[in-house]
Amino acid sequence: MSAYAFPPAVEALITQFAKLPGVGRKSAVRLAFCVLGWPDGQAEAFAGAVLDAKHGIGLCPVCHNLTDQSPCALCAEERRDHALICVVAEPRDVAAIERTREFTGVYHVLHGVISPSAAKSPDELTISDLIRRVDAGGVREVILATNPDTEGDTTALYIARLLRPFGVTVTRLAYGMPIGGHLEFTDEITLLRALEGRRTI
Amino acid sequence: MSAYAFPPAVEALITQFAKLPGVGRKSAVRLAFCVLGWPDGQAEAFAGAVLDAKHGIGLCPVCHNLTDQSPCALCAEERRDHALICVVAEPRDVAAIERTREFTGVYHVLHGVISPSAAKSPDELTISDLIRRVDAGGVREVILATNPDTEGDTTALYIARLLRPFGVTVTRLAYGMPIGGHLEFTDEITLLRALEGRRTI
Numbered sequence: 161m162s163a164y165a166f167p168p169a170v171e172a173l174i175t176q177f178a179k180l181p182g183v184g185r186k187s188a189v190r191l192a193f194c195v196l197g198w199p200d201g202q203a204e205a206f207a208g209a210v211l212d213a214k215h216g217i218g219l220c221p222v223c224h225n226l227t228d229q230s231p232c233a234l235c236a237e238e239r240r241d242h243a244l245i246c247v248v249a250e251p252r253d254v255a256a257i258e259r260t261r262e263f264t265g266v267y268h269v270l271h272g273v274i275s276p277s278a279a280k281s282p283d284e285l286t287i288s289d290l291i292r293r294v295d296a297g298g299v300r301e302v303i304l305a306t307n308p309d310t311e312g313d314t315t316a317l318y319i320a321r322l323l324r325p326f327g328v329t330v331t332r333l334a335y336g337m338p339i340g341g342h343l344e345f346t347d348e349i350t351l352l353r354a355l356e357g358r359r360t361i
Numbered sequence: 362m363s364a365y366a367f368p369p370a371v372e373a374l375i376t377q378f379a380k381l382p383g384v385g386r387k388s389a390v391r392l393a394f395c396v397l398g399w400p401d402g403q404a405e406a407f408a409g410a411v412l413d414a415k416h417g418i419g420l421c422p423v424c425h426n427l428t429d430q431s432p433c434a435l436c437a438e439e440r441r442d443h444a445l446i447c448v449v450a451e452p453r454d455v456a457a458i459e460r461t462r463e464f465t466g467v468y469h470v471l472h473g474v475i476s477p478s479a480a481k482s483p484d485e486l487t488i489s490d491l492i493r494r495v496d497a498g499g500v501r502e503v504i505l506a507t508n509p510d511t512e513g514d515t516t517a518l519y520i521a522r523l524l525r526p527f528g529v530t531v532t533r534l535a536y537g538m539p540i541g542g543h544l545e546f547t548d549e550i551t552l553l554r555a556l557e558g559r560r561t562i
Contacts, residue, residue, distance in 0.1 A: 166456055167429040173414040176407045181395050182388075186546065189453055194382050195411055196418060196427065203415040206377045207408035210396055213374040214404040217397060226397065228368040252390055255367060345387065 243300035444501035
């Protein structure tokens with residue numbers, strides 16, 4: 161009896177799903193068979209969304225947020241306070257802050273935090289670009305809104321030290337957030353409190 | 362301040378991921394950002410796998426298993442015992458049985474089980490095609506390998522009753538499998554024991 165496997169196209173789909181974070185082989189099989197059960201149009205919409213997102217989305221040259229225009233919609237908005245920069249670790253954290261509907265400044269996305277465990281060094285983040293933005297002038301305050309955990313705190317302190325020579329106010333979100341929590345999963349009210357209670361470091 | 366959302370292409374990708382089983386909004390955001398972080402080639406391979414699987418894979422006209430040829434590789438294999446049909450609920454169950462490397466017969470995939478809760482009636486399964494296969498002659502034994510749970514047992518009994526007039530041996534997998542278990546997640550040895558101990562019903 162020859163060894164049986166799923167048809168190659170099915171096996172390929174399972175392999176692809178297994179590359180997603182938190183998806184093991186068994187989950188990948190389940191997801192693949194779900195997709196196989198979809199109407200053609202649905203599967204095409206799914207594949208199209210992957211390609212559109214990859215091809216249509218780049219990084220804002222100013223704030224490094226994900227964007228489909230250059231500069232991004234937030235950096236291009238004139239009514240925003242461009243002298244107030246909120247520094248976050250990830251693009252999804254921008255969405256979390258925006259959900260408070262109270263922050264009127266602009267952003268800077270680091271794309272990570274300084275992490276000895278993940279071997280992420282400051283050079284791999286967009287910190288030097290942040291320094292350049294502040295150095296160019298016109299910035300009044302930088303809010304360091306990295307997560308309140310060890311790596312987020314380390315990254316905030318590191319950036320705060322670099323910004324000291326420029327004489328701008330450097331603040332950190334108030335610890336209204338639960339310690340060890342994540343911006344992304346914090347409700348709007350808690351985030352709002354944290355924004356209001358921000359303090360100089 | 363205008364309401365902020367992710368760029369439309371990112372939002373579309375999140376929406377697509379959220380359509381997968383067991384993927385909520387937060388998981389969908391995580392998966393979407395993972396895909397956005399992939400190199401272009403990887404994202405294209407992922408999208409391509411979805412399309413290839415949908416377009417290249419159909420159902421075998423004989424056994425209704427997923428296949429990229431007609432009839433499927435298993436039905437086309439001459440050395441197999443075509444007088445012995447193993448009836449399973451889903452295509453992934455075929456792979457489970459094949460992993461024992463001991464079953465030499467062919468398959469019939471029902472594409473579900475009779476289920477009052479999911480409002481799945483016998484007409485929605487491939488049961489009438491199975492009866493036709495047996496009626497055409499040359500079948501010695503039908504193994505009903507649906508899962509050993511209420512719906513699997515009901516389906517097996519229903520089919521066994523329909524097959525009675527044809528005088529073929531109808532068997533059920535031995536309860537070597539844990540009750541309430543799933544074929545898909547059963548190890549090879551247990552499945553092998555269950556195959557060996559199959560009994561007439």
